[in-house]
Amino acid sequence: MSAPELKVSEHGRVLVLEMDRPEARNAMSLRMAHEIADALDLLDSRPDLSVGVITGANKTFCSGMDLKGFARGERPVVEGRGFAGLVQKPPRKPLIAAVEGYALAGGFEIVLACDLVVASREAKFGLPEVKRGLTAAAGGLLRLQRRIPYHLAMELVLTGRMWPATEAADVHLVNRLADPGHALSTALELADEVAANAPLALAASKQVIVRSQDWPLDEMFERQHEYVQPVRESADAKEGARAFVEKRQPRWTGT
Incomplete structure (x- = not known):
C-alpha cells in the first residue's frame, strides 16, 4: 500500500487533517476525498475530540480538483459528503481551515465549508472555474455570497481573479492572519481556545x-x-x- 494522501494527527482535543500530495500541490484526488471523509467521521464519533483543523502540506493548501484524475474519468466526490468528502456535509463539530499558499477552485470551496479560517498573510484564494469553462459547483457559488458582500462575491466569481488573504481578512472571511509558515500553529492556538469549551x-x-x-x-x-x-x-x-x-x-x- 502506498502512503496515505492525508496525514491525521491528534493535538489534545483537536484532530488535524493535513492534505499531503505535494507533487500535485495537494490537488484533490478520489482517494484523498475518502480519507478526509473517514477522518471527519472519526472527529464526529469521538467524544474526546472537539475541533478539527484542515491544512495542506508543503506550503500550499489545495489547488482544487486533480485535473489529471478528472481526465481519466475520476471525480473526487464521496457519496453523501460531496467534493473532498466535505463540502456537501461538513462535520457536526467545528472545523478550522489553516491556509498557506494557494486555496484555489475546490481548495477555496473547502475553506468555505469550514467554520473558521486562519491564513498566512501571503495566502491567496480564488474561484477560477470560469476561466476553464466550468463553474464553482462544490459550494463556491452557494457559500461565497453568504460569507462576503454580494458585489464582491460576484466580482470574484465572474472574473476568477486571485484574492489575497489580507483582502479576505478585511471583509472578515479570514478570522486570523498569520506570518508565512505559521498558519497551522496559529490555527492550533485558535482550536485550543475553542476546544476549551464544552x-x-x-x-x-x-x-x-x-x-x-x-x-x-x-x-x-x-x-x-x-x-x-x-x-x-x-x-x-x-x-x-x-x-x-x-x-x-x-x-x-x-x-
Whole structure:
C-alpha cells in the first residue's frame, strides 16, 4: 500500500487533517476525498475530540480538483459528503481551515465549508472555474455570497481573479492572519481556545447557526430546541455549573 494522501494527527482535543500530495500541490484526488471523509467521521464519533483543523502540506493548501484524475474519468466526490468528502456535509463539530499558499477552485470551496479560517498573510484564494469553462459547483457559488458582500462575491466569481488573504481578512472571511509558515500553529492556538469549551455545546451551537439561516421567524425558537435541549440536560452542563461554583476548570466528557 502506498502512503496515505492525508496525514491525521491528534493535538489534545483537536484532530488535524493535513492534505499531503505535494507533487500535485495537494490537488484533490478520489482517494484523498475518502480519507478526509473517514477522518471527519472519526472527529464526529469521538467524544474526546472537539475541533478539527484542515491544512495542506508543503506550503500550499489545495489547488482544487486533480485535473489529471478528472481526465481519466475520476471525480473526487464521496457519496453523501460531496467534493473532498466535505463540502456537501461538513462535520457536526467545528472545523478550522489553516491556509498557506494557494486555496484555489475546490481548495477555496473547502475553506468555505469550514467554520473558521486562519491564513498566512501571503495566502491567496480564488474561484477560477470560469476561466476553464466550468463553474464553482462544490459550494463556491452557494457559500461565497453568504460569507462576503454580494458585489464582491460576484466580482470574484465572474472574473476568477486571485484574492489575497489580507483582502479576505478585511471583509472578515479570514478570522486570523498569520506570518508565512505559521498558519497551522496559529490555527492550533485558535482550536485550543475553542476546544476549551464544552464539546456538546460547541457542536449544537454550530448546528443552530448553520441550519437557522432559512428558518421562518415564528419557528426559530422551536426548531433550535432539538439542538439545545440535549445540551441543557447533559452531564457537561452540570459539570460547567459545578466548575463555576467551585472556581476551577471544567472537566468535559462530551456527555
